[in-house]
Amino acid sequence: MHARFVFERMAIAAVSESLTERGVQELRSSASGEDGRLPEDFHIALGRLSGNPVLELYIDILVSLTAAYTHRARGIAGNTEEEGCAAARQHLAIAESIVAGASSRAQSDLVAHLDRAATWLSGLVHPQPGESTAIGPMDLAPDEWPRERKLAGSVAGRIRDDIVREGRYVGEVLGSEADFVSRYGVSRSVFRESIRILEHYSVARMRQGPGGGLVVLEPDPTSSIRTIALYLDFRGVTVEHLRTVRDEVELGCLTAAMRSGMLGKAELREDQQRGDSKAGRCSACLRDRVATLSGDPVLILFRSVLATLWDEYGSGRRPSDPCRSTDQGPADQAELDAIVDAMVAGDEGLAQFRMRRHLREHPGW
Ligand SMILES: [Zn+2]
Ligand SMILES: [Zn+2]
CATH class of the missing domain: 1.20.120 (Four Helix Bundle (Hemerythrin (Met), subunit A))
Incomplete structure (x- = not known):
């Protein structure tokens, strides 16, 4: 969580310096929680609007990691609608402070917001030692790739995202080839190509034999x-x-x-x-x-x-x-x-x- 404080505070400073009319719209709409926008979208928008690709990527990674824990925590805590409303109000307040040019107030509100989220999470989630969630961008398919290969890339990305979103553990078996082929509605050859991509990025691999299937791997930095x-x-x-x-x-x-x-x-x-x-x-x-x-x-x-x-x-x-x-x-x-x-x-x-x-x-x- 400390890393999120560091990077998101930095993002607020950068956003405040270079905010455009479009940026104002983007910030408000991501904070609104309307039109099916997720609570994470606000934090991701801060990274994107900072104009610094390194910062944007770091915030994306941290938000996805937190989302994996949050998903697991929600499973334990049940309904968190009240928590969600409070978060949305805080997002709107932070967004309005940035728009109004009060970036230090936005920063201190953000710190308080992340603090509350951290307290809430730590009360619910006790990650096991050595546990981690595979992550890393993989939707970098160049245009000249054949259609099948691109499809495999996007299936690999969806499997990766599902692993993160569902908070899967390293070593967990996710299902058989037949399960995945029907779940994602793709051919066996496309699925096998996407497994090659997942193996390359050390996200997951197929294990043969009894108790086999797609297994979550330890990420390889x-x-x-x-x-x-x-x-x-x-x-x-x-x-x-x-x-x-x-x-x-x-x-x-x-x-x-x-x-x-x-x-x-x-x-x-x-x-x-x-x-x-x-x-x-x-x-x-x-x-x-x-x-x-x-x-x-x-x-x-x-x-x-x-x-x-x-x-x-x-x-x-x-x-x-x-x-x-x-x-x-x-x-x-x-x-x-x-x-x-x-x-x-x-x-x-x-x-x-x-x-x-x-x-x-x-x-x-
Ligand atoms: Zn938030
Ligand atoms: Zn030295």
Whole structure:
């Protein structure tokens, strides 16, 4: 949930800066909950209207993940109409604040809204350790693909979406080939092609023999990261898009690290002073450490996705040994020490301020 706060707050800031007449309409209609719009649509619209494809994709992924849990929770909680009405009212209030230019009020209302949703969810859902839901964009069928192949791609996408929406577990058997052929109304050959796609993306595979059928797989991040990179390339991602999201991820990790209670303050300072170069730890190493201390698996994963993208689209590859290759002077070192000082002192605002300034002045990874 912390990752959703980070990215959706950032989206509100971006939407507020570049809102158009069409954007106002889109925002209001997604918040209205009318015409069969789902509650998730409002959050997805925030991502889309931000104009940053990285941010849009991250919000999409997080909303789908939350939707999977919510679906499971609804099964337990039964009727949630009252909950739904409250959510719709909050969406409308946030949308109106953005339209009126009151973006900080919109941000604090959003935080309260996500807080309520998190409390509600955590009271109902107790995910098992190691459980996860396969996810990743796969509707990237190029136009020149033959019709059958495109159909297989869309069937694969529907199966993937159903797995997410119905909150299926890794290892769960979803049904036989005959079940799927009749459920989706496609031929066996189209279905088999769609299974090849699902296997390629490590979403699901067919298991033969007794107790066999289509089985949900553990997601494989490498193929997802490749897919994400291709998708963002297609969407025209720029260095600036990556950098702004990177900055928010680092700041989000910093906050999470300070609140996690995992922060061994003495160790952090000692570690920073010892470092692995003459001057002490470099910026990249310090931020790696902060990310680990955040203990937030979603932020850590999104950060590593960004790092991979950075190598391809950012301002030059990340150095393989940052400590040795940065031309970090005493002034930079003092800046990093000052960040650590604020963290050790538990001064979240000051730590944020110093990290933000540091990132602005050091645009490299
Ligand atoms: Zn909502
Ligand atoms: Zn280093």
